[in-house]
Ligand SMILES: Nc1ncnc2c1ncn2[C@@H]1O[C@H](COP(=O)(O)OP(=O)(O)OP(=O)(O)O)[C@@H](O)[C@H]1O
C-alpha cells in the first residue's frame with residue numbers, strides 16, 4: 001500500500017464515521033418534536049405513534065406520519081406504570097437503560113476511537129519504515145521539542161562555573177551579531193559540547209546562553225529520539241533543524257547526546273540499533289549541511305563523552321568541548337548565593353560554612369539543599385530558615401548521596417588527599433619542567449575520587465629511560481603516599497597501576513631499556529585492533545621469555561615505587577601539611593602549588609637516581 005492509498009483510506013474512514021454521527025444526532029434533534037407528557041399521552045391515545053424507546057429519563061420514538069414536519073419525538077418520562085397504559089393501544093414499545101445523550105455519544109465514539117487508534121498505530125509503524133515521517137506527519141516533532149522564545153535565564157543565574165561561561169561568551173556575542181563575525185571571517189563553532197557530571201548545570205548554561213543572546217531555545221533530549229519507531233528519530237532531527245532555522249537566530253540544545261550519539265555499529269546487537277544509527281546519521285548530515293552564519297548554534301550535553309561516536313567530535317561538528325565540573329568550595333558559595341535569594345534566611349546562616357560542609361555536591365544538589373532547608377523551616381513553623389535547618393538538610397542529603405555512592409566519607413577523603421598530594425609532590429620533584437596545574441579531591445567522572453593534572457610544557461618526541469622511570473614513579477606515588485601515611489593501601493591506585501605497568505612493559509619489550517632483556521624487541525607497538533593477550537609475542541622467544549619479561553617489568557615498577565617512597569619519606573611533613581590544606585580547600589591550583597614546590601627537598605642519592613646528566617641542574 002503506498003502513501004496515497006493510505007490517505008484515501010483515511011478519508012473514506014472519516015467520511016463513514018461522519019455519516020454515522022450525523023445520522024445519530026441530526027436524526028434525533030433536527031426532526032424531533034419536543035412533546036410535553038400530556039401531548040405524548042394524547043398522541044398515544046390517538047394512535048399516532050409508530051414505535052418508542054423508554055429510558056430512565058425520556059421517552060423517544062417516531063410518529064406513524066410526520067406531524068408538523070417532524071417524524072420523531074421526545075418527551076421527559078413521568079409515569080412509571082407506563083407499560084400498563086401502553087398495552088391497550090397497540091404500539092410497539094421497549095425500555096432501555098442509558099445515560100442520556102452524552103452516554104449515547106460516548107457509546108458511539110469510544111469503539112470508533114479504539115478502532116482508529118489501533119489502525120493508526122499499525123500504519124504509523126508501516127509508514128515510518130519507509131522513512132517518510134509517517135502518514136499524518138508524525139515526524140513533526142512539535143510535541144516534544146521544547147521551544148522557548150525567551151528563556152529568561154542569564155549568566156547571573158549560573159554560578160561557580162566561570163570557565164565554562166567564559167568560553168560561551170563568544171557564542172552569545174555571535175548570536176547577537178552574526179553579521180559581524182562572518183564579515184571578519186572568524187570561525188565560529190557550529191556545535192559546542194558541554195561535558196560534565198549530572199546536575200552541574202549544563203542545561204542551565206545552555207538556557208542562559210539563549211537568554212543572554214535573546215534568541216529562541218529549542219531543546220530535546222537525546223533519549224527521546226530513540227524511544228520511537230524506526231525512521232521517526234531521523235524525521236525529528238530534520239524537523240528540529242528546520243524549525244530552528246526558521247526562527248534563527250536560535251539555539252538547539254540536545255541533552256543526553258550520548259543516548260543517541262553512541263559509537264555506531266558496536267555491541268552484540270548492532271543490527272537492532274538501526275533506528276539510533278539512522279537518527280545519528282541524520283544529525284551528522286544536518287550538522288554538516290548548515291552554516292553557522294544562518295544564526296543557529298547547537299549545544300549538546302553529555303556526562304559520558306568517551307562513548308560518543310568520534311564522528312560527532314570531528315571538525316565542523318561538536319568540535320568545541322566545554323567542561324562543566326562539580327564546583328569547588330568557592331563555586332559552591334556562589335551557587336548557594338544564587339539559590340538563597342529565593343528564600344528567607346536568618347542571620348545565623350553562614351554561606352561559607354554551608355559551602356564547606358557540602359564537598360562533592362553538584363549545583364543541582366545545592367539547589368535541592370536550599371529548598372530542603374526551607375521546607376524544614378516551614379515544617380517547624382518558623383518565619384526564616386536557620387543554620388540548623390541547613391545542617392539538618394545537609395545531613396539528609398549526604399546520607400542519600402552516600403547511599404547512591406556519589407559521595408565519599410571523611411576517612412576516604414583523607415586517603416584520597418594524601419594519594420593525590422603524593423602524585424603532586426613526586427611529580428614536582430621529578431619532572432620540574434612539567435608543572436602540576438591542579439590537584440583536586442572533588443570526585444570526577446566514574447571511579448576517580450580525585451585527580452592531579454600535570455601538563456607537559458613542550459612536546460616531547462624523545463623520552464630517556466630516566467624520563468620514563470620518573471613517570472612511573474609519579475604514577476606510583478599515590479600508592480606510596482597511602483602506604484607511608486596509613487600503612488595500608490587501597491583500590492584507589494588501580495588506574496595508576498595500569499598506566500605504570502603499560503609504560504614499564506613498553507620499556508622492556510619495545511624500547512630495549514631493561515638490563516635483563518637487553519635490546520630484544522619483543523612487542524611491536526600496540527595495535528588497537530588486536531587483543532593484547534593474543535599478541536603476547538614474548539611467547540615467540542620461548543616459554544621462559546614471558547617470565548623474564550614479567551620479572552623485568554616488576555623490577556622497573558619496584559624501583560620506581562622505591563624512588564617515590566624515598567622522596568615522600570624525605571618530605572613527609574610537607575606531604576601531611578599539604579594534604580591537610582587540600583582537604584580544607586579541595587583544590588589547589590598552580591599558584592598554591594608553586595609555593596609548595598619550593599619546599600621540596602631531595603637528597604643527593606635521589607638526585608643521582610632520578611636525573612641524568614643532560615637534565616640541567618638549574619631546573620631543580
Ligand atoms: N552552576 C549552577 N548555578 C546555579 N544553579 C545550578 C547550577 N548548577 C545546577 N544548578 C541548579 O540545578 C538545577 C539542575 O541543573 P541542570 O539540569 O542544568 O543540570 P545538568 O548538568 O543539565 O544535569 P543533567 O546532566 O542531569 O541533565 C538547575 O535548574 C539549577 O537550579
Ligand SMILES: [Zn+2]
Nearest residue numbers: 478492493496
Ligand atoms: Zn592516583
